[in-house]
Amino acid sequence: MDAVTQDAAFMAAIGAVLQHEGGYTANPADRGNWASGMIGVGDLRGTNFGISAMSYPTLDIINLTREQAIGIYYSDWWIGRGIGTLPSPFGPKVLDIAVNTGTKPAEACLQQALAQCGRPVAVDGVIGTNSLAAIAAVDPAVLMTAFRLQLEQHYRQIVIAHPEDARFLKGWLARADA
Numbered sequence: 600m601d602a603v604t605q606d607a608a609f610m611a612a613i614g615a616v617l618q619h620e621g622g623y624t625a626n627p628a629d630r631g632n633w634a635s636g637m638i639g640v641g642d643l644r645g646t647n648f649g650i651s652a653m654s655y656p657t658l659d660i661i662n663l664t665r666e667q668a669i670g671i672y673y674s675d676w677w678i679g680r681g682i683g684t685l686p687s688p689f690g691p692k693v694l695d696i697a698v699n700t701g702t703k704p705a706e707a708c709l710q711q712a713l714a715q716c717g718r719p720v721a722v723d724g725v726i727g728t729n730s731l732a733a734i735a736a737v738d739p740a741v742l743m744t745a746f747r748l749q750l751e752q753h754y755r756q757i758v759i760a761h762p763e764d765a766r767f768l769k770g771w772l773a774r775a776d777a
Contacts, residue, residue, distance in 0.1 A: 603673040609683060612691035613669055616698050619774055620649030623661055628763070649698045676702070685726060686734060688743060693726075696750060699774060706730075708753050712745035713737065750775035 603609065625632050625645035634656035635641035644652030644660045648668035652660050655671075672694070677683040680702050682694045689709060697705040703724030710722045710730055718733035726734075734742065754771040758764050 603669060606673070606677070606683070608687060608690060609673055609677050612677070612694045613672055615691060615695045615777065616649055616672065617665070617668075619695060619777070620646070620698065623647040623663075628766075672698075681726065684731070686731075686739075688739060689734060689746070692743070692746065695774065695777070699771065700753065704753060705750075708749040709734075709746050711749045712742055715745040715749070716742050747775050 623645055624647075625643055627633075627643055628638065629646070630636055630638050631651035631653045632643055632645045633639070633641055634644050634652045636653040642652070644656070646652065647660045647663040648665060650658065650660065650663055650668050650671055652658075676694060676697065677690075680697070682690055682697065682702070684690070685693055693702075693705050693709060696708070699705075705724075706726050707722050707724040709726065710720050710724070713720050713730065713733045714722070716737045718737055720730045720733050751772055754768060754775060757771075758768050
């Protein structure tokens with residue numbers, strides 16, 4: 600884990616993720632806890648440190664250590680999904696939200712926020728060179744405010760589409776605004 604612990608930006612970002620995610624849970628009403636990704640279908644394996652059975656169906660979730668989770672976030676998310684290429688404060692925020700929503704929705708919300716700030720880019724949920732250039736051209740504080748508003752709207756849309764998820768909204772909104 601030396602490369603991981605030497606990446607100061609990642610280590611700062613992972614703290615927020617672990618604070619929001621906590622330890623092991625196996626809520627049967629959360630599709631992420633099911634290896635199939637569908638409530639009531641297959642094995643209820645849970646989520647640990649935000650690492651879900653839906654995303655990692657063959658992983659021993661219940662025995663996952665904090666250090667293993669950090670390693671997964673670093674290799675699969677920060678490096679593998681390119682979140683670490685985002686400038687601060689957006690890399691840490693996208694990582695935290697992506698753990699909850701998935702990478703594409705988190706990055707699409709950031710792209711929608713760019714449009715609100717007068718820097719429209721394709722909203723495809725993939726931060727590429729055009730999105731990075733637009734991010735660099737916007738005041739970070741203004742963009743972060745717009746990003747948080749987009750995240751709130753995204754979470755509210757989830758509840759409209761899936762009213763059974765309303766019980767999660769308060770926590771989701773707090774995470775968006777953190």
